[in-house]
Amino acid sequence: MSENRVDENRLIPDKSDTATRARIDHSCQGVVVFWYGSSVLWLVLGSALALIASIKLHTPGFLADAAWLTFGRVRPAHLNTMIYGWASMSGMGTLLWLMARLCKLELPWRRILVFAGLYWNMIVAAGTWQILAGNGTSIEWLEFPWMISIPLGAIFVMLIALTIHMLRNRKEKHLYVSQWYLFGATIWFPFLYLAATILIHSSAAVGVAKGTANWWFAHNVLGLWLTPIGLGSAYYFIPKVLGRPIHSYYLSIIGFWTLALFYNWAGTHHLIGGPIPAWLATVGIVGSMMMFVPVLTVAVNHHMTMVGNFHRLRSSPTLRFIVFGAMSYTIVSIQGSLTALRHVNETGHFTHYTIAHAHLGVYAFYTMIAFGSMYYVMPRLVGREWISSRLIKVHFWCCAIGITMYWIGLSWGGWLQGTWMNNPDVPFIDIVKRMVPYLWSRSIAGTLMTIGHFAFAILVWKMIRREGEWLVEPTLFSSDKESALPSETVHGEVAKS
Amino acid sequence: MTTMYIYIWSFVLLFGLSAVGALAWAVQSGQLANFQSGATSIFDEDEPVGEITDAFPTSVKPQPAESKKT
Numbered sequence: 001m002s003e004n005r006v007d008e009n010r011l012i013p014d015k016s017d018t019a020t021r022a023r024i025d026h027s028c029q030g031v032v033v034f035w036y037g038s039s040v041l042w043l044v045l046g047s048a049l050a051l052i053a054s055i056k057l058h059t060p061g062f063l064a065d066a067a068w069l070t071f072g073r074v075r076p077a078h079l080n081t082m083i084y085g086w087a088s089m090s091g092m093g094t095l096l097w098l099m100a101r102l103c104k105l106e107l108p109w110r111r112i113l114v115f116a117g118l119y120w121n122m123i124v125a126a127g128t129w130q131i132l133a134g135n136g137t138s139i140e141w142l143e144f145p146w147m148i149s150i151p152l153g154a155i156f157v158m159l160i161a162l163t164i165h166m167l168r169n170r171k172e173k174h175l176y177v178s179q180w181y182l183f184g185a186t187i188w189f190p191f192l193y194l195a196a197t198i199l200i201h202s203s204a205a206v207g208v209a210k211g212t213a214n215w216w217f218a219h220n221v222l223g224l225w226l227t228p229i230g231l232g233s234a235y236y237f238i239p240k241v242l243g244r245p246i247h248s249y250y251l252s253i254i255g256f257w258t259l260a261l262f263y264n265w266a267g268t269h270h271l272i273g274g275p276i277p278a279w280l281a282t283v284g285i286v287g288s289m290m291m292f293v294p295v296l297t298v299a300v301n302h303h304m305t306m307v308g309n310f311h312r313l314r315s316s317p318t319l320r321f322i323v324f325g326a327m328s329y330t331i332v333s334i335q336g337s338l339t340a341l342r343h344v345n346e347t348g349h350f351t352h353y354t355i356a357h358a359h360l361g362v363y364a365f366y367t368m369i370a371f372g373s374m375y376y377v378m379p380r381l382v383g384r385e386w387i388s389s390r391l392i393k394v395h396f397w398c399c400a401i402g403i404t405m406y407w408i409g410l411s412w413g414g415w416l417q418g419t420w421m422n423n424p425d426v427p428f429i430d431i432v433k434r435m436v437p438y439l440w441s442r443s444i445a446g447t448l449m450t451i452g453h454f455a456f457a458i459l460v461w462k463m464i465r466r467e468g469e470w471l472v473e474p475t476l477f478s479s480d481k482e483s484a485l486p487s488e489t490v491h492g493e494v495a496k497s
Numbered sequence: 498m499t500t501m502y503i504y505i506w507s508f509v510l511l512f513g514l515s516a517v518g519a520l521a522w523a524v525q526s527g528q529l530a531n532f533q534s535g536a537t538s539i540f541d542e543d544e545p546v547g548e549i550t551d552a553f554p555t556s557v558k559p560q561p562a563e564s565k566k567t
Contacts, residue, residue: 016542016543017541017542017543017544018543018544021541021543021544102539172538174528174534174535174538175523175528176535176538176539177535183519187515187519188512188515188516191508191511191512191515192512194508195505195508198504199501199505202501204498204501204504204505236539239536239539240539240540240544240550241549241550241551242549243540243544243545243546243547243548243549243550244546244547245536245537245540245546246536249532249533249535249536250532253529253532257520260516261516312549315549315552315553316549316551316552316553317551317553318551319551375551376551385554385555386554387554388554389553389554389555392553392554468554469554
C-alpha cells in the first residue's frame with residue numbers, strides 16, 4: 001500500500017503548504033498506523049485485565065482458581081499493558097507525527113521505527129506474560145523482569161538520536177511550544193527510564209532506597225512521559241482545530257519550563273508516612289505545590305483559547321476528547337498537589353482514593369487526549385474518513401461517563417475508607433464490607449469504558465482496512481483526482497449528527 | 498557502590514546539563530524572542546488562522562468497491 005501512496009504524492013506536484021503537509025503526513029503513514037494499531041490492541045487487552053481485577057475486588061471468587069489470574073498478577077498486568085502497551089505506543093505515534101509536522105520534515109528512519117514498534121510489542125507481550133506467570137518484580141510501574149525492562153531502554157536511546165536528528169534537519173526554524181513538551185518526553189524521559197531501571201534492578205537500591213527510586217520513577221512516567229505528550233498534543237490540536245492561536249504563547253513557554261523544573265521532584269510524595277527521611281517527603285511536597293505554576297498556566301491558556309468556541313465541541317471529535325482531557329489535567333493536577341499535603345495524605349493514602357486519582361491522570365487526562373489526537377491524525381495518514389459518527393459518540397460518552405463515575409465512586413469511597421481506617425473503633429472487616437458498593441461502581445464504570453474501547457477498536461480497524469470514505473477535506477488533498485471524487489456525494493447529504 | 502555513585506551522578510549531571518543547555522540554546526538562538534510569530538507558526542496559507550480543521554464524519558454512503566482498491 002505504501003507504493004500507492006508514493007504514486008498519489010506525485011499527483012501533488014506543487015510546493016503549496018497543503019502539498020507539503022500531505023507529503024509529511026504520508027511519510028508517517030506506515031510507522032504511525034503501526035504504533036497506533038498496536039496500541040489499540042493493548043488497550044482492549046488491558047481493559048479486559050482491568051475488568052477481571054476490578055470484579056475480583058467485590059466478588060473474590062471470580063476466576064479465583066487460576067493462578068495466572070489472581071489479583072496480584074492481573075492488576076500489574078493491567079497496569080503494564082496500559083502504560084507500556086496502550087499509552088506509550090499511542091503516545092509514540094502522536095509524538096512522531098507531531099515531530100514530523102512541527103519540524104516540517106518527512107519522517108526519517110521509517111524502517112527502524114516500524115522495527116522498533118515490533119520490538120516494543122514483543123517486549124510488552126513478553127513482560128505481560130512474565131507478570132501473569134508470576135515473575136513480576138512487584139515494583140509498581142516496573143513489574144517487567146530485568147531482562148525485559150532493560151532492553152526496552154534501547155528504544156529510548158534511539159528516540160534521543162531520532163529527536164536530535166530531526167532537530168538538526170528541521171525546516172521550520174521556530175520550535176513550537178508542543179515541541180518543547182515533546183523534548184521532555186523524547187530526551188529527558190529516556191534518562192529517567194534508564195537510570196531507574198538499572199538502579200532498581202541493581203544491588204544499589206535496596207529497601208527504602210528502592211522504594212524511593214521506584215516512586216521517583218513511577219511519578220515521572222506520568223510527569224515526563226505521558227504529560228508532555230498529552231500537553232504537547234493539546235497545545236497543537238486545540239489551536240489547530242479551532243484555527244485560533246494559543247491565547248498566550250508566553251504563558252505556554254513558562255508552563256513548559258516550570259514543568260521541567262518541578263515535576264521530577266514530586267515523586268516522593270507517594271512515600272509520605274513511609275519509612276523515608278522526612279526531608280525527602282518534604283522535597284516531594286514542595287515539588288508538588290510548585291506544580292501549581294505550570295498547571296495554572298496550562299489551564300488559563302487552554303480555557304482562554306476555547307472561550308467563545310465551546311460550541312465547536314459538538315462538531316469536532318478531536319476537540320471533544322482533547323478538551324475533556326485538558327480539563328481533567330487541571331483537575332487531576334490540583335487534586336494531586338493538594339493530596340501531597342501531609343494532612344490530606346493522612347486520610348487519602350493507601351485507599352481507593354489514590355487509585356481514583358491515578359486513573360484521573362492516566363485516563364481522563366492522558367488517554368482522552370490520545371483518543372482525540374488519533375481522531376485527528378489517522379484520517380490524514382490513511383486518507384479516509386472515520387466510518388461512523390455514531391460510534392465516535394458512543395466511544396466518547398461511554399468513556400466520559402465511565403471515567404467520571406469511576407473517579408467519583410472511588411474518590412468518595414476511598415476517602416470514607418481512609419477516615420474509617422484512621423478510626424481505631426471501626427473494625428477492619430466492616431470497612432471491607434462497606435467498600436463493596438463503591439467497588440461495584442468501579443466495575444460498572446470499567447465496563448462502560450470497555451464498551452467505549454470496543455467502539456474505538458472497531459473504528460480503528462475499519463480505518464486501517466480503509467473502509468471509510470475518501471477524506472474530502474480540501475486541506476488534505478489538493479490533487480484533482482481525490483478532491484473531485486467524493487465532493488458531490490458529500491454536499492448532497494446532510495451531516496448525521 | 499562507587500560505580501553506582503558514578504552512575505547516579507553522571508545521570509544527574511547529564512540530565513541537568515541538558516536542561517540548562519536547552520534553555521541557554523533557546524535564549525541564544527532567539528527561540529524565546531518573538532512570541533506572536535511563535536504562536537502562529539502552526540498555521541499557514543492553506544490552513545490559516547480562522548479555519549476549523551476537524552469535524553465529525555458526514556453520513557456518506559460507502560464508495561463503490563473499485564475506488565476503494567486504488
